[in-house]
Amino acid sequence: MSAALENTADIVVVGGGPGGMAAALEAARRGASVILLEAGERIGGNAARSTGYLAFQGFDMQTEADLADSVDAFMADMEAEIERQRERYGLIFDADLARQFAAESSDTYTFLTDLGFRFNRFLSRPAQHTIDRMVDVEDTTMFTYLFEPALADAGVEVRARTRAGRLLTEDGAVVGVTTDGGDVWARKGVVLAAGGYQANPELRARYQPVSMSDTPYLGTDDDRGDGHLMGQAVGGDLINMTMIPPLIMVASALVEDSIAVNVEGVRFHDEAGPYDSRVAVLSDQTNGLAWYVFDDQVMEAKGQLVDEMPQDPVSAQTLEELAAKIGCDPAGLVGAVRDWNETVASGAHKDPAFGRLIFPEPRIGIVEAPFHASAMLVGINFPCGGFRVTSDMAVINVFGESIAGLFAVGDCAGGLSCTVGLGGMRLTGALATGRIAGRAIATDSVQAVATSGLTGAPAIPSTVMKIAVIDD
Numbered sequence: 189m190s191a192a193l194e195n196t197a198d199i200v201v202v203g204g205g206p207g208g209m210a211a212a213l214e215a216a217r218r219g220a221s222v223i224l225l226e227a228g229e230r231i232g233g234n235a236a237r238s239t240g241y242l243a244f245q246g247f248d249m250q251t252e253a254d255l256a257d258s259v260d261a262f263m264a265d266m267e268a269e270i271e272r273q274r275e276r277y278g279l280i281f282d283a284d285l286a287r288q289f290a291a292e293s294s295d296t297y298t299f300l301t302d303l304g305f306r307f308n309r310f311l312s313r314p315a316q317h318t319i320d321r322m323v324d325v326e327d328t329t330m331f332t333y334l335f336e337p338a339l340a341d342a343g344v345e346v347r348a349r350t351r352a353g354r355l356l357t358e359d360g361a362v363v364g365v366t367t368d369g370g371d372v373w374a375r376k377g378v379v380l381a382a383g384g385y386q387a388n389p390e391l392r393a394r395y396q397p398v399s400m401s402d403t404p405y406l407g408t409d410d411d412r413g414d415g416h417l418m419g420q421a422v423g424g425d426l427i428n429m430t431m432i433p434p435l436i437m438v439a440s441a442l443v444e445d446s447i448a449v450n451v452e453g454v455r456f457h458d459e460a461g462p463y464d465s466r467v468a469v470l471s472d473q474t475n476g477l478a479w480y481v482f483d484d485q486v487m488e489a490k491g492q493l494v495d496e497m498p499q500d501p502v503s504a505q506t507l508e509e510l511a512a513k514i515g516c517d518p519a520g521l522v523g524a525v526r527d528w529n530e531t532v533a534s535g536a537h538k539d540p541a542f543g544r545l546i547f548p549e550p551r552i553g554i555v556e557a558p559f560h561a562s563a564m565l566v567g568i569n570f571p572c573g574g575f576r577v578t579s580d581m582a583v584i585n586v587f588g589e590s591i592a593g594l595f596a597v598g599d600c601a602g603g604l605s606c607t608v609g610l611g612g613m614r615l616t617g618a619l620a621t622g623r624i625a626g627r628a629i630a631t632d633s634v635q636a637v638a639t640s641g642l643t644g645a646p647a648i649p650s651t652v653m654k655i656a657v658i659d660d
Contacts, residue, residue: 205233207598208381210622216342232332240325243612282603361592385413404567429573453520529553574602581625588641
């Protein structure tokens with residue numbers, strides 16, 4: 189086989205996270221040849237090292253729990269989240285894409301369970317999801333070890349340790365990508381699924397205050413905005429780039445087994461509550477200091493999540509010694525742990541102190557020495573910026589025209605990512621949008637689009653997007 193043929197496929201997918209894997213698998217199962225480029229050692233992306241929260245509606249777990257949900261109810265929760273975020277950011281919400289995502293979410297759940305994914309339980313966040321629809325994956329490494337054989341069986345060629353550089357174009361259409369291993373050509377389209385831009389402080393400095401542009405971030409070091417830069421270079425319309433929400437740097441799965449205490453040694457909020465509120469309440473504590481406290485059984489079970497915290501934890505054989513090391517009141521810490529352990533052991537479904545609804549599973553308190561404390565530090569959540577896209581995930585330019593041969597999914601698509609504050613939206617959104625793109629490209633069903641752009645269109649239809657001004 190010639191080098192040209194070896195480096196040509198119907199579809200080239202840039203990025204092996206959930207969006208890229210879903211796009212590649214969906215397309216290959218419909219007969220398309222696919223080359224998937226992954227900058228890291230293995231596919232899985234951030235999903236394989238995440239908390240593993242996903243959100244669906246109308247899926248089997250809800251049916252078994254006798255929970256009534258709907259696309260309209262899911263949309264209402266997304267729109268409520270957007271209204272909250274409009275107080276802080278100028279943003280564009282693609283309501284049509286969001287509705288499409290909500291409608292497909294149950295199929296996304298089935299897609300995962302057919303691959304062998306298993307889910308633990310519902311995670312209640314009534315302030316965000318008014319109906320229980322957020323669940324956690326039993327083991328996030330499933331995003332690697334279940335997708336790898338599925339992609340291989342479907343005939344997808346995965347090229348790990350391969351970073352894309354620029355898009356190749358002919359007559360305005362995208363026809364391939366340059367990589368550090370040579371050019372790769374696409375007959376039908378290129379899918380940008382390269383993740384976010386949180387690991388690129390120079391790029392972040394264009395969209396957020398300099399004081400925040402080099403703060404800690406969630407995600408892999410490969411999240412450098414490669415897809416964003418590549419698509420922007422050929423005219424893609426980036427939206428919501430300034431929406432880079434601050435958050436406390438901790439995995440939600442670690443929070444489930446922890447409490448947070450301040451200098452006084454006492455709890456001060458619902459640790460598993462909304463991301464935004466965690467940041468706000470930390471700033472109100474003495475000297476802005478607080479720590480997550482957990483025990484050695486958690487350290488053993490979730491050490492990877494602890495290792496990903498910005499600072500190494502402090503450890504001690506007793507709570508009093510731990511308090512002395514971190515500088516909080518020992519009597520307060522001992523009392524806080526005692527009260528929490530009593531609540532956990534009681535079997536209560538709601539924390540009487542702060543209304544917390546998410547408890548350790550199994551329900552074991554903070555009991556096993558040595559005890560550990562990790563500082564609560566503010567960093568950033570996953571950036572919400574990405575490209576405007578059509579219903580087939582084709583990238584749109586600033587004039588409202590789709591760019592032939594170019595598609596964006598997951599963190600590279602911007603109109604749905606701004607709902608991240610709900611919880612469970614990033615992974616599910618990436619999977620759903622990836623499947624949409626892969627299906628459309630493989631079956632030659634991509635629709636041409638001509639929507640309102642920035643020039644000559646003073647009013648952008650509310651059914652396509654909603655615009656708000658940043659609140660100073």
